[in-house]
Amino acid sequence: MVPALLLGFLVCSYCLAVNPDSLKLSQQMLGAGINFMFFTVGWHYSKQAFGCMMVYAAYDRYPLDRWQRESLRFSLLSLWWYNFTNANQNPTGSFWSLTYSTWQLPRWLYVGSFWVFQLMIAVMLYQVLYRNWKAGLRPSPTFLIPYVAMMLWFAPCFRQPDFFFYVVPFFHSLQYLTFVYRVERARPSIRESAGRATALILGLALSGWMCFEVVPGNLDMSMDAMTTFGFSFCLIAFNLFLNIHHYFLDNVLWRVRDDELVRQALFSDPL
Template sequence: MTSASVTLMAPVATSRPGALRGRLIEFLLVGGATLVLFPLAWILRRSVGLDTSELALGFLTFHAASVINDPHFAVTYLLFYKDVRSRALGRVFAPTQRMRYVVAGFLVPLALLAWAVVALATGSARTMGFMIQLMFFLVGWHYVKQGFGVLTVLSARRGFRFSPLERRVVLGHCFAAWAYAWASPADPGRELEEKGVVYTSLAHPPALEPVTQVIFGLSALALVWTLAHRWRRERRLPPIAPLAGFLITVWLWTVYSSLDRLMMYLIPALHSVQYLYFVWLLRRNEAREAEGPPSFGRPTGVRLAFLAASAVGLGWVVFRGAPALLDGALVMSASDGEATSGLGETPYLAAIYVFVNIHHYFMDHVIWRRENPDTGYLLHTGEREAASGGGRQMAVEG
């Protein structure tokens, strides 16, 4: 993408009420809705009781996943494997980024597939359990890195940029949060169940929780000091929506996600909405540029509608259709309705679910990096042009 092509995307003037409305919507989409849902969850629990409210929210989120959570996984595949030949073998990416692409796009799924096949072929809940635990170990990394992207990208869109030291402090807080969230609560090794698979978790050393808690607290102090120093020096802080989205992602979705039992049903959907907002920003700006000369591509609305329909359809196939078909044909029919192994009655659902989650984390780590030229579309026109000297691409890295 050349600087000449960037100039074709002229900024659109907006009225102040329209701009404020857009900022409010963005705030809600990147995490701010969490602050609204917490009191609503409390009211629901007080009104009908915990059991009834859990049943209602569980039913709602299960079916809403078809249009929120599942498409958020599916769209990653649509973004990642776009122009796969030129990305893996051509010169679209620099050598380091191309290596990341090959590893995440081919080696990681092959390793995960072999892992799942061994677990399914041997009926080993222990083997599948290790894979499930890897998923839960990496999900904290995935969440906090996405929160980091919310802060840095949306701040850059408002003209606020972090220095290298500030970025390291923010990332340090992210990784400390990931460590503390994984280590808490202390786990002596429990029997757990996920998608029908019953397994025993790996024990955490008792000292791990307090140690990571102290590190997390120190990283929070470092973050506050860094922001205060920026305020004293420039009388500026990051914009409220990016900062709130970051703190909500790290504190309420990752570290203290169990603060409210009802909110635990909603956090994956909120995370998915946050993710889809960035997909929308990227593909909207890309489609707008393609509308003009020299390509004169399809209208932006048509492109986005096609992407959304493709993500919903692929998500249904991956998480609903394919697992139901495989478990019904290879497990339930062979046992007349009884499980045939230690993996429960839906082993293929468990295997596919874990495979896609882990692969999603690795693909995201490639897609949303500054080394990917497409991430330049996340910035406004003027900001992209001003940054074209080498720091043009600002990544979500989540």
């Protein structure tokens, strides 16, 4: 259902873009899609980082009660919202040469999200690290890395545009692939060598580069999109389709209720 709706949206945008009289409407549609994409991407990244931390806590037998888990989850979600409100303080944004209108969220919402973000960091430090530290429990680096990575990736004070748009998605995808590999390795019937697994990961990374950059970029060049539309239509379309569809797909996967899968992922012998 979601792929069909996305394809319909993009086909409609293209049909409007090829007509100079309706090009402005196509730009507005794509701008709305870009805003929605950034909204879903931040939520998805936060949820994946939270899931990583839960799995690593289970590996390390690092206890987390309900309040500790919730403080972690809302700390990551507050970072997502703080980042999104910050990006929407400017009236316009630019994505692959398309200038679009942001949601222009009010200043008070941005300031409020900043202070909520600071508060949730303090709550997380107390609830998770300090309480367990007093009990003689120390977190492993693998438990902390997803949280620290999200701070470096998404906090506006650390953002570097090229790093944010190119390197962060790559490592986010790599983080996801390691979990897929971990679950598959837990199945008795699947015992691939480390070399084959590495080749698979590199192949998938190459496929991602082809899908996000090479194929749409060459399509834009073949149709002379910059001259025809004034922006890279195919690069925008591919990014919208892949990112938004990925959000809905992973939203289902992270909510899976398969007891056997959970047992394999969390409680089988670590690699």
